[in-house]
Amino acid sequence: MKTLIxxxxxxASINGKEILKGLNLEVKPGEIHAIMGPNGAGKSTLASVLxxxxxxxxxxxxxxxxxxxxxxxxxxxRAREGLxxxxxxxxxIPGVSNVNFxxxxxxxxREYNGQEQISAKDFMALVREKSALVELDSKLASxxxxxxxxxxxxxxxxxxxxxxxxxxxxxxxxxxxxxxxDALRIVANGVNKLKTPENGAxxxxxxxxxxxxxxxxxxxxxxxxxIVKSGPKELALELEEKGYDWIKEELEKAH
Amino acid sequence: xxxxxMNTKLDQFRSKLTPSKVKIDQTLLDHADAYLSGxxxxxxxxxxxxxxxxxxxxxxxxxxxxxxxxSIPEEAIIHPNAQKIVFxxxxxxxxxxxDILQVQGVQFSEKGSSSFTFQxxxxxxxxxxxxxxxxxxxxxxxxxxxxxxxxxxxxSGDGSVSMPRIVINAAxxxxxxxxxxxxxxxxxNCLSNVVIEADVxxxxxxxxxxxxxxxxxxxxxxNERVDQALNSCFTINTLTLNGxxxxxxxxxxxxxxxxxxxxxxxxxxxxNQHVDNHTLIDHLAPNCQSNELYKGVxxxxxxxxxxxxxxxxxxxxxxxxxxxxxxxxxxxxxxxxSKPELEIYADDVKCSHGSTTGxxxxxxxxxxxxxxxxxxxxxxxxxxxxxxxxxxKIEDEHVVKYAENALSMxxxxxx
Numbered sequence: 001m002k003t004l005i006x007x008x009x010x011x012a013s014i015n016g017k018e019i020l021k022g023l024n025l026e027v028k029p030g031e032i033h034a035i036m037g038p039n040g041a042g043k044s045t046l047a048s049v050l051x052x053x054x055x056x057x058x059x060x061x062x063x064x065x066x067x068x069x070x071x072x073x074x075x076x077x078r079a080r081e082g083l084x085x086x087x088x089x090x091x092x093i094p095g096v097s098n099v100n101f102x103x104x105x106x107x108x109x110r111e112y113n114g115q116e117q118i119s120a121k122d123f124m125a126l127v128r129e130k131s132a133l134v135e136l137d138s139k140l141a142s143x144x145x146x147x148x149x150x151x152x153x154x155x156x157x158x159x160x161x162x163x164x165x166x167x168x169x170x171x172x173x174x175x176x177x178x179x180x181x182d183a184l185r186i187v188a189n190g191v192n193k194l195k196t197p198e199n200g201a202x203x204x205x206x207x208x209x210x211x212x213x214x215x216x217x218x219x220x221x222x223x224x225x226x227i228v229k230s231g232p233k234e235l236a237l238e239l240e241e242k243g244y245d246w247i248k249e250e251l252e253k254a255h
Numbered sequence: 256x257x258x259x260x261m262n263t264k265l266d267q268f269r270s271k272l273t274p275s276k277v278k279i280d281q282t283l284l285d286h287a288d289a290y291l292s293g294x295x296x297x298x299x300x301x302x303x304x305x306x307x308x309x310x311x312x313x314x315x316x317x318x319x320x321x322x323x324x325x326s327i328p329e330e331a332i333i334h335p336n337a338q339k340i341v342f343x344x345x346x347x348x349x350x351x352x353x354d355i356l357q358v359q360g361v362q363f364s365e366k367g368s369s370s371f372t373f374q375x376x377x378x379x380x381x382x383x384x385x386x387x388x389x390x391x392x393x394x395x396x397x398x399x400x401x402x403x404x405x406x407x408x409x410x411s412g413d414g415s416v417s418m419p420r421i422v423i424n425a426a427x428x429x430x431x432x433x434x435x436x437x438x439x440x441x442x443x444n445c446l447s448n449v450v451i452e453a454d455v456x457x458x459x460x461x462x463x464x465x466x467x468x469x470x471x472x473x474x475x476x477x478n479e480r481v482d483q484a485l486n487s488c489f490t491i492n493t494l495t496l497n498g499x500x501x502x503x504x505x506x507x508x509x510x511x512x513x514x515x516x517x518x519x520x521x522x523x524x525x526x527n528q529h530v531d532n533h534t535l536i537d538h539l540a541p542n543c544q545s546n547e548l549y550k551g552v553x554x555x556x557x558x559x560x561x562x563x564x565x566x567x568x569x570x571x572x573x574x575x576x577x578x579x580x581x582x583x584x585x586x587x588x589x590x591x592x593s594k595p596e597l598e599i600y601a602d603d604v605k606c607s608h609g610s611t612t613g614x615x616x617x618x619x620x621x622x623x624x625x626x627x628x629x630x631x632x633x634x635x636x637x638x639x640x641x642x643x644x645x646x647x648k649i650e651d652e653h654v655v656k657y658a659e660n661a662l663s664m665x666x667x668x669x670x
Contacts, residue, residue: 051625052624052625053621074624074630075621075624075625076624076625076627076628076629076630078625079624079625079626079627080627084625085625087622087625090622091616091618091619091621091622093616093619093622093623093637093640094640094644095637095639095640095641095643095644096619096623096636096637096640100636101623101626101628101636102626104628104632104636105623105626105627105628106627108627108628108629108632109627112627144640145622161626165626165627
């Protein structure tokens with residue numbers, strides 16, 4: 001069976017400090033993988049490196065994304081190939097309307113893939129359909145990107161953009177942070193509705209709570225730049241109960 | 256005597272100009288004469304000209320060129336229904352202009368006297384002494400103009416010097432819009448030195464939309480002087496889209512209570528362009544409001560100046576005055592000198608001013624790129640949004656469209 005993304009022995013550093021120290025991960029179509037781990041383990045670094053943030057230096061390893069060498073692609077080409085990052089802290093962009101930039105994005109993605117531009121009518125229909133999916137007020141859809149949005153609205157807007165762009169692989173970076181239970185449910189619902197047998201998701205989270213709503217096929221523990229433990233969804237519950245010290249102790253015993 | 260006349264660069268410059276045949280006040284002329292005689296062009300040691308050099312002006316090869324244009328160039332059409340008044344090289348082209356007298360409630364005359372006193376400024380003085388032509392437009396009381404009056408200022412030929420004087424009297428309860436735009440036809444190294452004097456009387460509303468869109472190596476200086484009376488509303492929007500060297504001096508005296516003043520400006524520069532906006536709002540009466548927003552995007556080796564002064568005089572209580580200047584520098588070689596100034600002598604006022612200068616938000620660029628936008632599109636979108644903040648506040652949609660088109664043609668931005 002083909003893989004969506006295959007990360008092998010990935011090492012990445014920033015300002016000379018190594019954060020990822022040999023990370024391996026494989027995601028197949030239709031799968032949801034959760035990545036959990038304590039603060040500073042490298043979870044957000046992984047998300048940034050995959051999305052193409054230029055501050056990070058890749059020192060070793062490879063990432064195959066649906067047959068392409070991901071690390072050779074620019075940030076925008078990664079998006080055009082079907083990678084999507086839902087930001088932990090979405091950026092506010094005054095004066096740039098959500099729908100305006102999404103139309104540009106969608107059309108540039110289509111152009112890259114040799115498809116025709118979307119008509120204004122089809123685009124607006126898509127906006128209506130997808131904003132309903134994440135219960136995002138259509139007024140917010142036409143407002144400036146994230147400007148003056150509440151924390152929950154920003155996260156919903158991330159999922160709305162994901163719905164609009166229909167990526168092959170979505171990386172959700174701590175999408176649950178700062179969300180109350182209702183917002184969490186709406187965001188998770190959106191993600192679940194977007195799931196198909198062809199696409200996949202990497203859900204990065206600190207807490208097990210989100211995984212009650214987005215049920216993962218695999219749970220991985222990221223610790224000190226590596227995945228140190230993988231297991232079925234029950235692993236998340238065990239982590240919630242015992243904390244990360246348990247993993248640390250296990251690792252120390254193994255040495 | 257003639258020996259001493261040629262002593263200064265300004266004298267040499269003046270010797271190539273033709274003294275005005277236009278009828279303006281003798282006292283104004285006397286002041287201009289006295290002011291100019293023996294004087295030198297200001298230098299960067301003068302506070303008012305600290306960041307703007309006049310060498311290019313003083314070294315200008317001046318020629319007197321015949322009129323060449325047969326019709327109004329297409330790029331000078333901004334509003335489809337506007338009444339057009341055309342100047343070529345500062346000379347009124349009656350043959351190309353609409354007959355403004357046909358418009359109900361508008362008076363038009365070819366003279367340039369106004370109630371303003373002499374202003375101590377070289378370019379203002381030159382415009383008095385060497386005025387190439389002058390017109391006065393009166394908007395009669397209670398007249399509400401449906402369509403704007405468009406003053407089209409065209410430079411043609413090489414080294415032409417235009418010094419038109421435009422006087423606008425907006426009488427009580429009148430409402431009118433003027434568009435003033437500069438263009439050029441086969442011209443380079445031309446100087447436009449324009450004076451616009453406007454008297455906004457009680458309860459009158461006057462808007463001036465100024466579009467500066469000269470292509471090549473042309474220079475312009477604009478001196479706008481405005482008096483505002485009780486309950487009046489004055490707006491001036493200065494859009495600098497192109498041109499090699501531009502200086503705008505906007506001066507508004509708010510003499511009456513309950514008046515509103517709005518100053519908007521947008522300047523987009525590249526290459527070696529230089530754009531200098533000096534504004535002065537003088538609050539002489541209480542209970543007034545003024546808003547000022549200027550935004551600039553500077554690329555290449557271009558330089559910009561913003562100097563916005565707000566005076567609140569001793570008895571001008573309950574003034575709300577807001578001023579803001581924002582700049583984005585797109586290249587390492589672009590420069591902006593921004594200086595907001597507040598001078599407040601009253602004690603019960605609400606005034607604020609702010610100035611920001613920076614680069615485009617790189618986090619925003621990255622964010623947009625993660626959505627599939629190319630770096631170029633992302634930057635265009637951010638710049639467009641930055642300038643769009645000014646454009647969206649302009650009421651005349653034809654003016655906005657024109658500016659958007661000009662910017663999209665020059666920079667590939669889409670609004």
